[in-house]
Amino acid sequence: MNRIPDLSLKRDVALQFDRRALLLALTSAVTWPARLFAQARAERQVLVFYYGWYGTVARSGENSHWLTPDTQTEKIADAPDYPVGGPYDSLDPAVIDRQMRQIKAAGITGLIASWWGRGDRTDRQFPLLLDAAARYGLKVCPYIEQAQTIESVAADVLYLHGRYGRHAAWLPLDGRPVVIFFDRLMQTLGADGWKQARARIEKQAPDALRFIGTANTVEEIAARKPVFDALHIYSMQFEAAERRWLPAVWRTQFYKAWVAAQAGAKVTTATVLPGFDDRLLPNRLKKRPVIKRGNGTPFRQLWTAAIAAQPDWIFIVSFNEWHEASQIEPSTAFGTRELDTCREMSALFRAAKY
Structure with missing residues (x-):
């Protein structure tokens, strides 16, 4: 006897298959942007601000940025601490090599090199810094600290890009x-001046560079995000x-809010520091707070809170x-303690799952 095919069963199976396909499609539609965003996030970087303005009598004929150093008492008139080995010259290749080696060993991936204009000591050091960093697999970018006019800012950027881009x-x-x-850029030119x-810059080098500005509050992040590719403090x-009554809570909330406010930027950043004391600077009139290092715990605590906020770059x-x-x-006061902390915390940051 010929059996009549059970078409209703086939229809049920087909409908079940269609539902599964639809569910898969909907799920993919929801998760695909998230996967795309995760894939598009910038490679994590640990970047340290670096200053190449130091000079010594032996090499440069003057003590640049070392005010009346005393090697006997290990004192510098305008600095609370004394470098191991004493004052050095930033144009000395051996000094640069030693610093790159220390930075690399600390798990830091790159340098934000203070730059004060064409012909300045920092300008002369910049190509030496790039070459030395390359030997250690490190990255470097300029930190432009001068901003007199719209024309001078554009000219400085184009100069750097043309020579080293x-x-x-x-x-x-x-x-x-x-x-x-x-932040001198925004203090001097403002948002409109920077846009000009x-x-x-874009007219001569279209879409050739990425620009990171400064923001000191969440409100400044919101105001400045449209004119920069990213921001930092x-x-x-x-x-x-x-x-604050509960410093641990503040640290967590500060970094979380700070990174969240940067959403939509090409990269999000969080900043940490081990301490601060500029009271010995003779020409600094504006009072700034002193941050004591203690036993190194405050630095580690800032690191931990910054990592928890899940920035792209620290x-x-x-x-x-x-x-x-x-x-x-x-x-001489702290040895390599902060470098050791950076090595440990950088490894945690780069291994964090997010």
């Missing part, structure tokens, strides 16, 4: 060299010095800003 060691974002600005300077001493203030006592470079 193709160097393998220049820090990239989206495959383009990164330029970072100190950027338009001048340098002056963390003001935040870290605030008296900035460290600083490798060698001796005037403000924010350095992690080895000192």
